[in-house]
Amino acid sequence: MATARTENLASVVVGLNKQNGQMRGQLKPASPQSGPLAPGSQPGKAPSAPLKDGSGPTEGGGIRFGDDWKRSLQLPPKDTRMKTSDVTATKGNEFEDYCLKRELLMGIFEMGWEKPSPIQEESIPIALSGRDILARAKNGTGKSGAYLIPLLERIDLKKDYIQAMVMVPTRELALQVSQISIQVSKHLGGVKVMATTGGTNLRDDIMRLDETVHVVIATPGRILDLIKKGVAKVDRLQMMVMDEADKLLSQDFVVLIEDIISFLPKNRQILLYSATFPISVQKFMAKHLQKPYEINLMDELTLKGITQYYAYVTERQKVHCLNTLFSRLQINQSIIFCNSTQRVELLAKKITQLGYSCFYIHAKMMQEYRNRVFHDFRNGLCRNLVSTDLFTRGIDIQAVNVVINFDFPKNAETYLHRIGRSGRFGHLGLAINLITSEDRFNLKAIEDQLVTDIKPIPGTIDKSLYVAEFHSTNPDAEAEEAETEADRKATEPLES
Structure with missing residues (x-):
């Protein structure tokens, strides 16, 4: 350096x-x-901001019918590094095959995500259908995109309450997931994403929740505190994601998770993602998931x-x-x-x-x-x-x-x-x-x-x-x- x-x-x-x-x-x-x-x-x-390709309108006026909307995208430099079959062994699907909103597709491509990885191919259409999911896939193969894409697609901007929640075990992961959510949804026209974790000012979170929030990315202790105070209203929440689910269902967190679920509506959708699943997951699945769709892409662990x-x-x-x-x-x-x-x-x-x-x-x-x-x-x-x-x-x-x-x-x-x-x-x-x-x-x-x-x-x-x-x-x-x-x-x- x-x-x-x-x-x-x-x-x-x-x-x-x-x-x-x-x-x-x-x-x-x-x-x-x-x-x-x-x-x-x-x-x-x-890292420098993505370069504009200069081949189409990038601001003001939006995209009109008949425009080649892809020409207006601000794509990051293409990643030409070799990739292993952990992410390349796909069925050949495209993100456009899932009938996603054009504005969401714009955010996906501007993230540099060119094609769905295997976990995204398996997960996105099932999550969009509203079915519970238990997904096991390797670290670093695109699990965040696998749940954030259908989650953001299903957000209704006309409704001003919390519609989706992502639970994570650490503050750093909460910040990372919220940053990805904000970037992917930037063209959707007003999706409000909030990260809330322990160790930060509770008053700030209370003030933020007084305004419109559609998606909450949270660690269990803080969001449970906000729910019990009546500040975070989750009675109409439609989707709950548990990232690093094995950790969230360990002795450190499982009591908090059970408490949080007790405040959710009965018809909510629950998605579990992790690289490893201990026995405790089976008990949780039997109690809280309804005929979950199981995905296992772990033919080998490393x-x-x-x-x-x-x-x-x-x-x-x-x-x-x-x-x-x-x-x-x-x-x-x-x-x-x-x-x-x-x-x-x-x-x-x-x-x-x-x-x-x-x-x-x-x-x-x-x-x-x-x-x-x-x-x-x-x-x-x-x-x-x-x-x-x-x-x-x-x-x-x-x-x-x-x-x-x-x-x-x-x-x-x-x-x-x-x-x-x-x-x-x-x-x-x-x-x-x-x-x-x-x-x-x-x-x-x-x-x-x-x-x-x-x-x-x-x-x-x-x-x-x-x-x-x-x-x-x-x-x-x-x-x-x-x-x-x-x-x-x-x-x-x-x-x-």
Whole structure:
């Protein structure tokens, strides 16, 4: 990243304060890590707005009968990266086959969604018919579009009450889904979307609900609070979606979900989407869903485009190993997972001292700082993010091509969601696991449960496995000197 070097690590500026998760230290000169960020974006800058093609009217007057409406679309740059069969093995349907409103189709195409993915092909027509759905599909294969497209199609703008609700387990996912909803519906002429999550000002939500809201994207605790206060009226709601349904039906949330459903009308439609479904889902389905249409696109659990390796290390060698990976891999953006909030902050500090720009995020941070980190990392302002499992569910950042498990997870479900942060929508990704002697049994158990092969890391990793387009670089003498200094510092163990 093109950032001025600092000569003294003691002068590192830590943004707002230590707890905001944004740590920027001395950056190394160009090295294998400083490859491209997201297509069309520049390091340190938010991605540019889609370009107008200039071939049709783009504002004022609307689209008249007989106009070629597609010519007026502001399409993003075409994504020419290779995609795996996780998203390309379709029946050949088009979005226009589903008789969607033209204005909704405009939003879909301007998102860069060219054709439905397999989960969207299976889900959209069934959801439009009003039937309950239980859908199981891999991370990063288009589940959000699978439920948002029929949800937005069925919104009646003449009705000024809440008609649809999407439940999600984390604040970051709520913000992401609401942003997608707003973008896809921008031509529909007035769909009002609201995100409401814990950790934000309740008074603001109450004032917002005093106005017209058609779609609510919410975490369970906050929306239940608003329902019980009589502020969020859901007695006429027609569709409820549960994204990451396995988490929402875990012990953390299931009592809240049951309480929320008790306020809904009996003829509502319920859609469940997840990559994994535990036994608890069966009990919930039998109680609350009416003859649900079941979709299972999980012939195998892990994404086809993700290559998985492990490096056998001691705890003291982990930081050194991580530094070596940074210097040798071509990382667009990476997410590095730790098993505790304390280790997240310690590792982020260590990475900064090694000379790499780094953000961190965990559930104990103030909400405004979490929002800032999520927004800035998503927009490419930083290449590396250290996180707890807060960031494992649903978060879709296309530029992430490398996931590193600095601490190996305890179970297969967490592992599956973590590595699914790379290789989004059929693209290539790399997952590297740092394994200690204590982790070796978990490694074997997870391989067996997921029926996947996690291989020993080779001396050189083929860039074609995780980089769509790459250019070889020859680090200059200054870069080599910086790497030598970083190697020396990396030998110090991370404090536990």
